[in-house]
Amino acid sequence: MRAALAILAKDLRIEWRTRESVSGVFVMGVLLLVVFSIAHDARPDAAPALLPAVLWVTFVFTGLPAVQRAFLLERENDCLAGLLTAPLDPGALYAGKCAANVVVLAATQAVVVPLAGLFLHVDLLPGLPGLVLVLLLGNLGVAALGTLFAAVAARTRARDLLLPLLLLPLLVPLLIGAVTATRTVLDAGVGAALPGLRVLAAFDVVFGVAGWLLFGYVVRD
Amino acid sequence: MSSATEMRRLLPAATCVTMLAALWLVFMVVPTEREMGIVQRIFYFHVASAWMAFIGFFLVAGASAVYLWNGSAGADRIAAASAEVGVLFCSLVLVTGPIWARPVWGVWWTWDPRLTMTVILWAIYASYLMLRAFGGEDDAVRRYAAVLGIVGVLDVPIIMVSVRLLRGMHPAVIARNEGGSGLVDPSMRWALAVSGLAFVLLGAWLIALRARTARLADELAMLREETG
Numbered sequence: 349m350r351a352a353l354a355i356l357a358k359d360l361r362i363e364w365r366t367r368e369s370v371s372g373v374f375v376m377g378v379l380l381l382v383v384f385s386i387a388h389d390a391r392p393d394a395a396p397a398l399l400p401a402v403l404w405v406t407f408v409f410t411g412l413p414a415v416q417r418a419f420l421l422e423r424e425n426d427c428l429a430g431l432l433t434a435p436l437d438p439g440a441l442y443a444g445k446c447a448a449n450v451v452v453l454a455a456t457q458a459v460v461v462p463l464a465g466l467f468l469h470v471d472l473l474p475g476l477p478g479l480v481l482v483l484l485l486g487n488l489g490v491a492a493l494g495t496l497f498a499a500v501a502a503r504t505r506a507r508d509l510l511l512p513l514l515l516l517p518l519l520v521p522l523l524i525g526a527v528t529a530t531r532t533v534l535d536a537g538v539g540a541a542l543p544g545l546r547v548l549a550a551f552d553v554v555f556g557v558a559g560w561l562l563f564g565y566v567v568r569d
Numbered sequence: 570m571s572s573a574t575e576m577r578r579l580l581p582a583a584t585c586v587t588m589l590a591a592l593w594l595v596f597m598v599v600p601t602e603r604e605m606g607i608v609q610r611i612f613y614f615h616v617a618s619a620w621m622a623f624i625g626f627f628l629v630a631g632a633s634a635v636y637l638w639n640g641s642a643g644a645d646r647i648a649a650a651s652a653e654v655g656v657l658f659c660s661l662v663l664v665t666g667p668i669w670a671r672p673v674w675g676v677w678w679t680w681d682p683r684l685t686m687t688v689i690l691w692a693i694y695a696s697y698l699m700l701r702a703f704g705g706e707d708d709a710v711r712r713y714a715a716v717l718g719i720v721g722v723l724d725v726p727i728i729m730v731s732v733r734l735l736r737g738m739h740p741a742v743i744a745r746n747e748g749g750s751g752l753v754d755p756s757m758r759w760a761l762a763v764s765g766l767a768f769v770l771l772g773a774w775l776i777a778l779r780a781r782t783a784r785l786a787d788e789l790a791m792l793r794e795e796t797g
Contacts, residue, residue: 502661506703513699514717517692518724521731528734547731554723562629562716565637 355444438564625655633718650779
């Protein structure tokens with residue numbers, strides 16, 4: 349637990365000092381939302397229906413490079429080898445990395461969500477508590493699998509291609525749950541969104557545990 | 570070793586016999602379905618391929634778990650071979666399905682839960698093959714592939730639940746698909762069973778061949794290394 353917190357603090361400190369992920373995420377998020385808005389050319393009254401899909405696709409595609417970066421950092425100067433020689437449980441390493449990714453992904457969401465509401469003419473404030481719950485559960489799921497496969501992709505050739513290739517099919521159930529839950533939360537409140545929320549929670553639990561157990565096989569040399 | 574050799578002789582023969590029997594049942598014995606017509610016969614190959622695809626994907630997960638457990642090279646080769654064969658049969662499902670769907674449903678493709686699930690599974694195990702292709706021959710890559718093989722199967726129940734959230738479900742279509750109207754004649758059930766067995770045997774044969782090829786390739790590489 350303390351080791352995981354140390355990893356988390358280390359990753360956040362690196363991010364705070366460079367601010368590379370956050371600035372990259374900001375520009376990328378704006379760009380993707382603009383591209384979606386232009387590509388679909390929705391009339392103002394039709395735009396709100398697009399919000400859940402645009403929001404989650406933008407989030408995933410801005411979030412993945414940020415998750416990937418967390419492991420590319422460890423490659424520089426062989427930091428991962430250093431971490432592995434430390435008396436550190438791989439599970440704790442996974443938990444720390446995962447927590448840092450949750451923070452970075454939450455920052456991504458903080459950029460993407462208000463902007464999506466702005467561009468697509470949706471007032472997000474009334475449904476905000478429920479929406480935050482959906483966003484958090486979706487965030488945890490992406491972080492759980494993203495941390496595991498970023499570690500895989502970082503150590504192969506063609507890693508920029510490989511991470512989305514490996515992650516996107518696995519994330520489909522999460523995206524289906526998140527998009528339906530977002531839509532129902534905004535239309536009808538949290539109670540109605542329960543089926544979607546349950547899928548998200550199941551996804552988080554299954555892959556949180558799987559990632560924690562399997563991470564050792566991925567980083568071991 | 571001798572039982573493996575026997576298996577190697579037996580599997581092709583058994584596959585050929587059951588496959589011929591399946592073809593005979595499907596094209597000569599089974600009556601033509603009243604509503605869907607002749608195109609319904611593709612169903613026997615479609616469903617049989619789907620069974621083999623699922624068996625292949627679960628074999629990947631099983632063999633991957635064994636590989637992570639004891640590092641056996643044989644388990645890794647079986648996992649890789651099963652993924653290839655699983656993707657092959659899953660592709661057959663995705664090709665034969667639309668051929669049937671176009672005349673019966675009027676569209677080549679619809680985002681029905683079952684179709685969605687099949688295409689997602691195909692993508693997961695296609696990415697597994699990509700990982701192996703990009704990664705190359707390396708113990709680390711074998712471990713990564715094993716992790717992906719296990720995670721992929723863990724995804725299956727969640728996909729099954731999540732696709733039910735999709736709108737645009739066609740209950741009538743699913744009911745028809747689930748054999749309610751399709752298999753009225755008992756010979757139809759026989760044809761499906763024999764066809765399923767034929768495809769499973771074919772899949773097993775292909776997996777055995779691929780795993781053996783991989784073993785020979787490994788042995789060859791080892792001999793090359795020894796002789797310098």
